[in-house]
Structure formats: C-alpha cells, structure tokens
Amino acid sequence: MATRIPPPKRQKIYFKHDKNRPPTPPPAEPAPNVIVQFLSEQSGETPIGDVINVPSDFSRDALELLANKQANEEDDPIPYQFHVRLPDSAMDPNNAGAPTQLVITHSIFEDILSHPKKYFSSEDIIKVYCTPQAVFRVRPATRCSSTLSGHGAAILCASFSPTGKLLATGSGDNNVRLWDLDTELPSHTLSGHRGWVLCVEWEARGRKLASGGYDSEVRLWNPNTGKPLGNALKGHTKWVTSLAWEPIHINPTNPRLASSSKDATVRVWNTANRTLHYTLGGHTASVNVVRWGGAGQGKSGVLYTASSDRTVRIWDADVGKLLFVLKDHAHWVTTLTLNTDFVLRTGPYDHLAKEPSSDAEAQELALKRYNALASTTSELLISGSDDHTLFFWSPFGRNQTGDSVKPITRLTGHQRQVNHVAFSPDGCWAASASWDSSIRMWDGRTGKYVAALRGHVAPVYRLAWSADSRLLVSASKDSTVKIWNLRTYKLHTDLPGHTDEVYCVDFVADKIVSGGRDKKVKIWKN
Known part of the structure; x- marks a missing residue:
C-alpha cells in the first residue's frame, strides 16, 4: 500500500485590523x-x-x-x-x-x-x-592521488623540479629517489651517499640535481639518466646542511653550487670542472642555511648564510668577500628566506613552463622575471631563529647605511623556536612556522604582523606556497598536511593520511607532495 502524503499545514489568515496579527518587519535600511x-x-x-x-x-x-x-x-x-x-x-595587546x-x-x-x-x-x-594577484589560479588539493613506497627510512627532504615534471626526495636510507609526476611512478634511485640525505636542490633549468648529506659530501646527478655526474665533491669535514645554485639570470650555462655545513664553512663549487672555487670561513659555528641571491654590486650576486653563531653574513659571490654581518639575533639562526626565492628557483619558467630554446633565451627570461619582482622593493630577507623571533632586512635597499645594515623590523609573536619561514612567490606575504604549533602571516613589504593560522596540534616543520600566492600548505609533527585560506586566515583543507610526523612538503602547479617518518611519499591534488 502506498504511503499517503499528509496535506499541507493550513496557514492562519490575518485581517488588516486583527489584534493578534504579528507586526510587519521594518524595511531593510539601504547600505550607506x-x-x-x-x-x-x-x-x-x-x-x-x-x-x-x-x-x-x-x-x-x-x-x-x-x-x-x-x-x-x-x-x-x-x-x-x-x-x-x-x-x-x-589592536588588543592581550591578544597577539x-x-x-x-x-x-x-x-x-x-x-x-x-x-x-x-x-x-x-x-x-x-x-x-x-x-x-596572479593571472592564473591554482586549484587547492582535496585528495591523495598516490602513496609511493620505496624509501627504507624517513623522508627528510623533497623538492619539485622547476618545471614540476620530476620530484626528488632524500631519505635516511642514504638514497635520493626521483619520481615522475606525470605518471606518479618511480623514475630512478640515486645511490652513492654513505649517510642520511639531508638536502636536495635542483638547478633552475632542471638539468642537474645536487644532494648533500650526513657523509659530508655533495653529489651531482643527471636526472634524466639517474647517473652521478662524476665523483662526490669532498671537502667538508661535517655534514652538509643546505645547498644553493647560482641563479640562471647570472650564469645560464654552468651555474656554480654553494654548500653549507656543520663545520662552520660554506664552499662554492665550479660544477663544470668539479673543483672548489673558494671557501667562506668567517662563521664560528654551524652554517645552517645558504641562499644565493641576485642583488649586490658584483656580477655574480650575493650569498646569504645563517649560522648557529647567531649571525647572518652576506658575501660578494664573485670572490667570496664579506659585505655585511647581521648580529641582531640572540640565538641560533636556523632559517632564511628571500622575496626572490621562487623566481630564482624556477629561473626562466613561469606558470606555462615553456622550455627556452637556448641558454641566452633562458637568461633573458629569468632576468626579466627577477627584475619584475626585485625592481619595486629590492631583494628582501627574513631570518628566523631559536630566539623565537624573526628579523626583516633590506640589505641593499632602504636600511643600508655605509657598512652596516639595520633590520627594518623585528617580527615577534611566536612562543617557541622558529622552524621555517617562506616568502610567497609574489613577495607580498611571508609565513613562519614554529614549535608553538602555529603559523604566522607577515606583510612581505613592511614586515607587519597580519594574522595567526591555528589548527595544528604539534610543531609545524615546513611551509610551501602555491605559485599564485593564494594558498599556503604546512607540514607538521601531528602527521597532517593542511592548506590555509588566506582570505579568512582559517583552515581550507585538512589532508590527513600520513601515519607519523611529516617532515617535508612542496607545492608545484596544482600538486602537493609530502613525506616524513612513515617512509611514504604522498601526492595530493584536486
């Protein structure tokens, strides 16, 4: 027997002069x-x-x-x-x-x-x-498209190639692995390191990959064949902490490579003949980060180095001459970011990733992209420290006085050590991650505090920006990856799936990659 639908409820009819008639709501006021x-x-x-x-x-x-x-x-x-x-x-001083x-x-x-x-x-x-805003828009990831196994220990670092076609991951199993992003399958296993691989860095045209590790060696690889380019570059006496390639707009043919180490030195290598160009030896403790910028008066740009001796040093990359020593931090300086990081990393490739026909064309395109960003504000620098603070610098801009550089401002608010700081690709914003489980947003031109992003329940290890600067992704000890809405400063998408701490994350096109202690590489996309 069919179910009968009850008749609609009868509405009471009110007459004009009925005393029980509910009052008519006043008309909405027009917006002023x-x-x-x-x-x-x-x-x-x-x-x-x-x-x-x-x-x-x-x-x-x-x-x-x-x-x-x-x-x-x-x-x-x-x-x-x-x-x-x-x-x-x-402003409420009690609500930071x-x-x-x-x-x-x-x-x-x-x-x-x-x-x-x-x-x-x-x-x-x-x-x-x-x-x-960018003229293109990156779609936020919503699902895990692949979980890739292969590493035999925790994944410590991950980096997309400049075109986004390949992914390199370094692990505690002493190997670097390459993954094809079109098929989301393994490409090559790069074996040779005798210790944990702590950092991987792509040359800005994707022709070479550099890796450094706990064995104190730097190795160069051909990503197309997975074969080493000669023997290891030896010279460091302790593990390698960071790598940086010479920008393509400065040297498009055979860019040099800088490596920083726990041994308190930075070594600059000529990758064409695989020889040591020079060594920077001014720091008195571990050099934690090296960045190769395009500013300065020399034709080869400048090197920025951050150390556990509580200083940031700036060097002329032509001959390794010390230019400035920035001494304002009270504890180890563990992270650096430049507002030009993204264009230096991707060189001639914009969001269309069109391949240049020659080195000269690649240099021209890379220089155009660099000047478009740096010409308005100069090259800016943010340093983060275990003293819970960050400093905002303009070494070659408005805060340079003779031989000294004063910070534009001090960025305070984190309650514990700062793990990572990253400028957005357009240089308008910067984000910092901390052991206090929060992410803080800063104005990329003034350093002023914007908002705090809260949602992680454990320390935040790593940050990555989408190419259009509209999305921020974070990796945390709480085993999650999160995407943040930068219009509302609230969580956009939670990406659970890892079973342990997530140590690294990277963002290219509309794909996010993450890896960590569970030995799995996860690829996320829309």
Missing part, C-alpha cells in the same frame, strides 16, 4: 555610501586614482573593476585582493593572535562596516589596499 581611497600595496601606500564616493554594498568584483579604472588598467585588467588595515587603537587587517571578500558593507567590533563607520575614509 562610503568614501574610499584605493592604495597600492605593491608600491607602499601610493594612491590609485582619486578619493571617491561609492555605495558600500558594491561587490568585490565591482571594486576590482573600479580599482582597474582608477589605475587606467581597463584594457588589461589586473586581479586584486583587497584588505583594510585596522587602526592602531583597535588577532588579525591586524580585514579582507574584503564580499563588500565593504558586509566585511568592514558590519563587523561586530565596529572598527569603521560610514563617515570614515576607508583606505582599501590593493594587492595584485
């Missing part, structure tokens, strides 16, 4: 107009156009059209992110994790004027900061 000043986040606080009066319920897309019209970019519109900085009087700006995701009325704390009213001049 507001006075808006668009400001360029990319060039400090430069106004974009004139101060204008607009309806506060203008949608975010309408604001984008208006900002492009004010900037005379109607023919080639730029995608923007909009935010409003909170006034200093609104509170955001310092409000992001406009819907409209000024909904996101700014209707905020429960009423930071602004319709009578204020609303200063809207415009941050240019």
